[in-house]
Amino acid sequence: xxxxxxxxxxxxxxxxxxxxxxxxxxxxxxxxxxxxxxxxxxxxxxxxxxxxxxxxxxxxxxxxxxxxxxxxxxxxxxxxxxxxxxxxxxxxxxxxxxxxxxxxxxxxxxxxxxxxxxxxxxxxxxxxxxxxxxxxxxxxxxxxxxxxxxxxxxxxxxxxxxxxxxxxxxxxxxxxxxxxxxxxxxxxxxxxxxxxxxxxxxxxxxxxxxxxxxxxxxxxxxxxxxxxxxxxxxxxxxxxxxxxxxxxxxxxxxxxxxxxxxxxxxxxxxxxxxxxxxxxxxxxxxxxxxxxxxxxxxxxxxxxxxxxxxxxxxxxxxxxxxxxxxxxxxxxxxxxxxxxxxxxxxxxxxxxxxxxxxxxxxxxxxxxxxxxxxxxxxxxxxxxxxxxxxxxxxxxxxxxxxxxxxxxxxxxxxxxxxxxxxxxxxxxxxxxxxxxxxxxxxxxxxxxxxxxxxxxxxxxxxxxxxxx
Amino acid sequence: xxxxxxxxxxxxxxxxxxxxxxxxxxxxxxxxxxxxxxxxxxxxxxxxxxxxxxxxxxxxxxxxxxxxxxxxxxxxxxxxxxxxxxxxxxxxxxxxxxxxxxxxxxxxxxxxxxxxxxxxxxxxxxxxxxxxxxxxxxxxxxxxxxxxxxxxxxxxxxxxxxxxxxxxxxxxxxxxxxxxxxxxxxxxxxxxxxxxxxxxxxxxxxxxxxxxxxxxxxxxxxxxxxx
Numbered sequence: 001x002x003x004x005x006x007x008x009x010x011x012x013x014x015x016x017x018x019x020x021x022x023x024x025x026x027x028x029x030x031x032x033x034x035x036x037x038x039x040x041x042x043x044x045x046x047x048x049x050x051x052x053x054x055x056x057x058x059x060x061x062x063x064x065x066x067x068x069x070x071x072x073x074x075x076x077x078x079x080x081x082x083x084x085x086x087x088x089x090x091x092x093x094x095x096x097x098x099x100x101x102x103x104x105x106x107x108x109x110x111x112x113x114x115x116x117x118x119x120x121x122x123x124x125x126x127x128x129x130x131x132x133x134x135x136x137x138x139x140x141x142x143x144x145x146x147x148x149x150x151x152x153x154x155x156x157x158x159x160x161x162x163x164x165x166x167x168x169x170x171x172x173x174x175x176x177x178x179x180x181x182x183x184x185x186x187x188x189x190x191x192x193x194x195x196x197x198x199x200x201x202x203x204x205x206x207x208x209x210x211x212x213x214x215x216x217x218x219x220x221x222x223x224x225x226x227x228x229x230x231x232x233x234x235x236x237x238x239x240x241x242x243x244x245x246x247x248x249x250x251x252x253x254x255x256x257x258x259x260x261x262x263x264x265x266x267x268x269x270x271x272x273x274x275x276x277x278x279x280x281x282x283x284x285x286x287x288x289x290x291x292x293x294x295x296x297x298x299x300x301x302x303x304x305x306x307x308x309x310x311x312x313x314x315x316x317x318x319x320x321x322x323x324x325x326x327x328x329x330x331x332x333x334x335x336x337x338x339x340x341x342x343x344x345x346x347x348x349x350x351x352x353x354x355x356x357x358x359x360x361x362x363x364x365x366x367x368x369x370x371x372x373x374x375x376x377x378x379x380x381x382x383x384x385x386x387x388x389x390x391x392x393x394x395x396x397x398x399x400x401x402x403x404x405x406x407x408x409x410x411x412x413x414x415x416x417x418x419x420x421x422x423x424x425x426x427x428x429x430x431x432x433x434x435x436x437x438x439x440x441x442x443x444x445x446x447x448x449x450x451x452x453x454x455x456x457x458x459x460x461x462x463x464x465x466x467x468x
Numbered sequence: 469x470x471x472x473x474x475x476x477x478x479x480x481x482x483x484x485x486x487x488x489x490x491x492x493x494x495x496x497x498x499x500x501x502x503x504x505x506x507x508x509x510x511x512x513x514x515x516x517x518x519x520x521x522x523x524x525x526x527x528x529x530x531x532x533x534x535x536x537x538x539x540x541x542x543x544x545x546x547x548x549x550x551x552x553x554x555x556x557x558x559x560x561x562x563x564x565x566x567x568x569x570x571x572x573x574x575x576x577x578x579x580x581x582x583x584x585x586x587x588x589x590x591x592x593x594x595x596x597x598x599x600x601x602x603x604x605x606x607x608x609x610x611x612x613x614x615x616x617x618x619x620x621x622x623x624x625x626x627x628x629x630x631x632x633x634x635x636x637x638x639x640x641x642x643x644x645x646x647x648x649x650x651x652x653x654x655x656x657x658x659x660x661x662x663x664x665x666x667x668x669x670x671x672x673x674x675x676x677x678x679x680x681x682x683x684x685x686x687x688x689x690x691x692x693x694x695x
Contacts, residue, residue: 057689171570171589174551176512176532203686215572215591215610216629220685225608229588230528230547230566239507243528243547246483247512 060292061200063125063381063391065193065284065328065351070301072284072329073338075448076441077457081429088426095422096432099346101323102184102253102276105245109253109276110162110184113142114418115346115433116336118353118410119281119327120166120186120257122148124201124210125288125381128155130390132403133357135159137410141418146186146348149199149224151213152178159407164255167244169198170224172214176247184277185244186255187237189228189266192281192328193290195259195299199224200289204384207393237273245274255279260305260328261298267312271322279348280309282328286351288391289382302328302339304451307438310343319343320434333420340421341436342452349417356413357406358388470495474509475502482509486536489515505545510538513555530557533574546583549576552593565602568595571612577666584621587614590631596666606633607643615662617670625678629685633678634659636670645684651677 038044049060081087088095102109118138123131125148132155138145144162147153151173157163165182167174179185190196201210201222211218231240241254256270257279270278282302287295306326313319326339327348339347351359360368362375364387371378371385381391389400425433428440442457443449449462456462472482482500489495498519503509507526510519513536521529524542534553543561552571559567562580569585571593578586578595584602587595592612600618607623609631619637626643632655633646642648659672684691 057692058687171551171591174570175553175572176514176534176551179512179532217685220629221687225589229585229607230550230569236527236546239527243508243511243531246479246508247532249484249487250480 061202061289061382062292062295062379063287063289064295064379065286066296066299066301068296070283071303071445071447071451072301073303073335075303075444076338076452076454077444078334078337078341078424078428078440079442080427086429088429088431090423090426093426094431095425097418097422099323099434101255101325101346104276104318104322105250105274106184106253106276107249107251108183110144110164112144112162112346114414115340115344116141116330116414116417117143117164117325117346117348118145119285119348119350120146120148120164120188121350121354122150122199122201122288123153123156123213124148124150124205124393126390127392127398127401128153128209129398129401129403130354130357130406131156132159133401133406133410134353135163136403136407137353137356137414138162140407140411141414143414144183147182149201150210151175152181153213155403157181159403166257168224169226169228170214171229172216172224179244179252180248182252184253184255185248186257186279187241187244187275188257189237189270190259190261190281191257191287192259192283192285192299192302193287194294195261196226197290197294197298198226199287200382202289202382202384205382205393210393234269234273237269241274253277255325257281259283259285260300260302263300263305264308264312267309267324268316271313271316271318275322277323277325278309278313279325279327280305281348282326284329284351285327286354301451302326303448306339306342306344307451307453313343320345333417333422334424336417336421337424337433337436338441340433341440342438342454345434352413353410354390356410357390357401358409359386359390361388364388469497469499471499471501473501474506475504479506479508483511486510486513486515486517486519489513489517491515493517503542507545510536513538524561533557543580544578548578549574549593552576562599563597567597568593571595573612575662575665577668579668581618587612587631590614594662594665596662596668598666598668600637603640604643606631606646609633613658613662615659615666615675617668625680627684628680630680632658634662634672634675635678636675639676639678642678645681646678647681649677649679651675 099115135156139161146164162183164184166186168188203219253276255277256275258266260282283299323345325346326344330347367387384392386392389397441454449456500521503523505526509529511531514534518537520539526545528547530538531550536555538557540559544559544563546564547566549557550569552574554574556575558577563578563582565583567582567586568576570589576595579598581599582597582601586601586605588607590609590612594613596615603621606625609628616635620639623643625646656672
């Protein structure tokens, strides 16, 4: 029963509008009215963005990865063991987690205790203490961390037992000394947040130190190139990798990092070019800063990338010989286990590592609100005002990031991811995380079934499967 | 003088042998024969040695060079002296694309012509080209000097930062935010020194100087059409 003079607002476009009446004349006259109806297409957030664009004349820039809902590891389940499968004793029987990366050509492959690495994040985008914390945490957990656009800092080299050195289009800070000091080299072609785009570091974060490392004037808006300056295609890449191997005497594993776009072909070309390891990043993977429209509308969810990449490796007879690291939205041990079950050799985390260090922590809520946002939603990393002291070059804010405590937190988080993945693997009867396989999985949705190429739960079918 | 036959000894042995030299080496003169356009010749050197390559080279000859003086008696393929840190590289003939790309220091001399994107993203290197350079040369050039004794192709210095560009001949077109600038006495002095070090007999007064207008250093919507 709707009382005259009140409105009931429909929240669904499919729900029939409820007509209400307003008493115009208390005794005799009623006027029919429709309730205010928000547009699905022109929603309040969309309209707010239109107004923001009209006010400023510039696209929205932010950090992080895709925020839209996309099919993800949550849409998969493990089947576990019962009568037809034999589980391992959950707390006592060993479930190995070690992984070796770079076995194809490198004299010194990287051996890690856990198959969870820290993704490339630049000094400049992150504060110096944060880079140190990443190194400390990764080392304590027995894994590697990675430089970023801007070169290698002494603090991250000292505190990282295994450090991967990125070769990016900008070549900021690129030098042969650091190349040789690295444990592996990662040629970055693209990343999941912005495949086809270059990095961005706006003037607020170009401090004296950042400017010096990048040979740039202080305070400018630094926009990195999207293509490498000295090669243009897969044939050139093969020669570039040859040069890097010659400079480092064929000692270092060479990774090739690609954003998730055409994973079958890009993986094929990376392997053809001579990669030891392919790093594949989905659209949920974060960036320090780029256009929101780029983050949300370009690239594939990581769930859609893994099977085509594994298929490419299998078609070349290179699965497990060239290792596959996947990233983009890894949060839990279940995500780790699912990525590995789909064929990855390891995963990489960026955003989750930052959250573990304290990014978007509710304890800074008052400060987030001063910045016009709230904890969990703060993504204006390019502005350099991060209350958590992580995505900043402000000396005062940087002090909030204690690298020793941050390293401890990251180590704990990596340990939990590992324990969780082991729990699942044992339940599936696997004595090594790498023994997980697609057969251990089912999908909760048609989309996830199609992307992961595992059966819809309770069926033996997934879209595209031959014979159905 | 040490002679190394690349055809018989192979690339890996060549680079390992050259990497084994240090500041105290007595083997300071190296002569590489039969390069036959091989890629990655004499890359990653880090010793005060002189290396002569008798013939033309493929991609990335003298890449990431430090301290060494490399003389290519022929033409060079793409990316010669890429990301050079110090030392010198001299090319008697022409150079293909991306010559001196991202170089941080040292001197690259190309006595013939250089193709497109010469000096792309240069970060402190000095490059002297005896002939012409192709399109998009000094794209996003950050610092250092590019001297072109001949003509420059389209979009010279597009989106450059603080690098100095000196051109004696014609410039087909300037890239975004690249403008001609006044040639002051200090620039003539820099240019004269570069020409002398390169062994090129040209008069500094015949050159024009180009550099960044610095209008694109910080994004402004009114400049959107320039991107």
